[in-house]
Amino acid sequence: MKPPAFAYHAPDTLGAALAALAEAGDGGKVLAGGQSLVPLLNMRLAAPAELVDINRITALDTLEVTAGGVRVGALARHSRVERSDAAAGVQPLLRRALENVAHPVIRNRGTVVGSLAHADPAAELPAVLALLDGTVEVRSATGRRTVPAGAFFTGPLESALLPGELAVSAFFPALPPRTGTAFRELSRRHGDYALAGVAVTVGLDEDLRVATARAGYLGVAATPVVLDLTGPALAAQEGRPAGECDWAEVGGYAAARLDPEPDIHASAEYRRTLAGVLTERALRAAAAEGGRSDS
Amino acid sequence: MRLGPAEHHEIEMTVNGTPRSAPAPARRLLSDFLRHDLGLTGTHVGCEHGVCGCCTVLLDGEPVRSCLMFAVTAAGHSITTVEGLAGAGGALSPVQRAFQECHGLQCGFCTPGFLCTVTALLRDNPRPTDDEVLEGVSGNLCRCTGYQNIVKSVRRAAELLAEEPT
Ligand SMILES: Cc1cc2nc3c(=O)[nH]c(=O)nc-3n(C[C@H](O)[C@H](O)[C@H](O)COP(=O)(O)OP(=O)(O)OC[C@H]3O[C@@H](n4cnc5c(N)ncnc54)[C@H](O)[C@@H]3O)c2cc1C
Ligand code: FES
Ligand code: FES
Numbered sequence: 001m002k003p004p005a006f007a008y009h010a011p012d013t014l015g016a017a018l019a020a021l022a023e024a025g026d027g028g029k030v031l032a033g034g035q036s037l038v039p040l041l042n043m044r045l046a047a048p049a050e051l052v053d054i055n056r057i058t059a060l061d062t063l064e065v066t067a068g069g070v071r072v073g074a075l076a077r078h079s080r081v082e083r084s085d086a087a088a089g090v091q092p093l094l095r096r097a098l099e100n101v102a103h104p105v106i107r108n109r110g111t112v113v114g115s116l117a118h119a120d121p122a123a124e125l126p127a128v129l130a131l132l133d134g135t136v137e138v139r140s141a142t143g144r145r146t147v148p149a150g151a152f153f154t155g156p157l158e159s160a161l162l163p164g165e166l167a168v169s170a171f172f173p174a175l176p177p178r179t180g181t182a183f184r185e186l187s188r189r190h191g192d193y194a195l196a197g198v199a200v201t202v203g204l205d206e207d208l209r210v211a212t213a214r215a216g217y218l219g220v221a222a223t224p225v226v227l228d229l230t231g232p233a234l235a236a237q238e239g240r241p242a243g244e245c246d247w248a249e250v251g252g253y254a255a256a257r258l259d260p261e262p263d264i265h266a267s268a269e270y271r272r273t274l275a276g277v278l279t280e281r282a283l284r285a286a287a288a289e290g291g292r293s294d295s
Numbered sequence: 296m297r298l299g300p301a302e303h304h305e306i307e308m309t310v311n312g313t314p315r316s317a318p319a320p321a322r323r324l325l326s327d328f329l330r331h332d333l334g335l336t337g338t339h340v341g342c343e344h345g346v347c348g349c350c351t352v353l354l355d356g357e358p359v360r361s362c363l364m365f366a367v368t369a370a371g372h373s374i375t376t377v378e379g380l381a382g383a384g385g386a387l388s389p390v391q392r393a394f395q396e397c398h399g400l401q402c403g404f405c406t407p408g409f410l411c412t413v414t415a416l417l418r419d420n421p422r423p424t425d426d427e428v429l430e431g432v433s434g435n436l437c438r439c440t441g442y443q444n445i446v447k448s449v450r451r452a453a454e455l456l457a458e459e460p461t
Contacts (some may be wrong), residue, residue, distance in 0.1 A: 002322065002327070003322045005300035005321075034364055035366070038362075039344035039363065040347075042343045043344060055368050104433075105348065106345060108357045108363070
């Protein structure tokens with residue numbers, strides 16, 4: 001189908017975009033990569049009165065990598081961030097998650113910040129931002145605010161962004177030393193939205209024993225779910241050599257704390273089991289990587 | 296610039312190396328702009344929600360879904376469609392020749408999208424591994440071939456490109 005009619009703005013500065021969004025109020029919508037919004041328009045599931053296309057605002061096409069983390073500007077495409085060795089060096093979960101976002105051609109247009117703003121419960125990047133306690137930088141014609149991931153995702157396809165606001169960048173913090181990461185998901189076909197998925201970090205102490213374990217989930221609730229699995233991980237390595245842990249036990253613990261919904265793709269029980277298995281595998285891989293990163 | 300909902304706007308872009316323009320409203324998809332306004336019907340439209348890949352064209356050299364982009368967003372940019380892949384006098388490109396040789400198409404509906412996708416894939420990665428080939432075409436659907444001959448075509452295209460005089 002074809003998109004409904006809308007008034008169109010193509011500002012080339014952030015100021016002009018914010019002014020257009022302020023004027024448009026409730027009827028305004030940002031158009032970034034269009035890889036989620038245009039399908040919604042084509043299927044007539046959305047009909048915004050005014051579209052503010054940010055694709056000409058080159059000042060938003062940024063990717064800043066520092067020792068502290070990776071800041072992704074609103075116009076940085078998935079593909080750019082995925083290919084950046086610097087970004088992968090500081091925060092490997094970005095590339096690991098992005099490889100699972102749609103197909104390469106979609107990633108050429110879709111933006112990281114757009115994916116966060118879209119807040120799909122099955123999307124990879126919101127889970128990563130939530131796990132890492134990242135933030136979203138928000139601007140409007142009248143001010144700016146920094147929204148922590150924990151407050152940004154408010155419901156399925158709902159974020160804390162208000163009418164008139166533009167997410168200008170997102171910050172993915174770097175990893176502490178001796179920390180490994182892993183990303184695992186299962187989808188019916190590679191490139192589809194996942195049935196469930198998990199991003200994990202495992203931190204080791206100086207003796208390479210597990211010291212922290214955290215997991216961020218997609219596809220198991222209306223918003224990303226973050227579980228601190230440190231307690232169960234510490235218990236599950238009791239009496240074992242350094243680096244070894246009963247990860248199946250920890251996966252089971254995590255699964256018991258998730259409460260997924262059934263839909264046409266999978267039952268709630270299947271999703272829960274799957275989340276537990278993915279957790280186990282991801283934690284095992286992340287712990288091994290944490291040990292290697294010590295050298 | 297604000298373009299009213301019913302307003303037509305002269306949209307200019309370079310298509311297959313030639314400057315083209317046509318009036319269209321903001322809601323005109325790039326796929327429809329190419330097909331209806333410019334008469335380039337080589338770009339096919341299957342699903343209009345980004346899933347099938349038939350509508351894939353090159354935007355400044357990068358493959359994108361033309362059904363998920365408004366023509367106004369592409370204004371000022373350079374687009375290559377399947378019509379632009381052949382060389383002088385209509386000589387088929389190595390990727391096109393490979394698809395012909397290896398029977399990488401049957402009905403041909405999906406073919407323009409595959410050709411554009413594979414052209415960019417082999418430019419960026421002239422010697423892809425089998426996994427990279429599969430990953431590279433994973434976003435394009437074909438209802439006829441069963442994909443085996445498409446994968447063969449991509450490998451053959453890589454060989455033909457390697458033999459090309461540089
Ligand atoms: C076939 C297909 C498969 C896909 N599979 C996956 C997948 O497996 N996983 C996944 O995560 N995604 C998937 N996607 C979606 C893709 O990742 C999108 O690129 C992403 O969700 C949205 O980014 P965008 O830049 O395209 O945003 P748009 O589509 O332009 O916008 C999406 C929404 O976010 C808002 N928005 C965008 N940017 C901003 C901003 N800077 N400030 C305020 N609001 C903003 C828009 O107003 C709109 O409501 C898929 C898409 C397709 C077509
Ligand atoms: S028509 Fe564009 S992807 Fe199917
Ligand atoms: S050849 Fe018929 S759809 Fe691919």
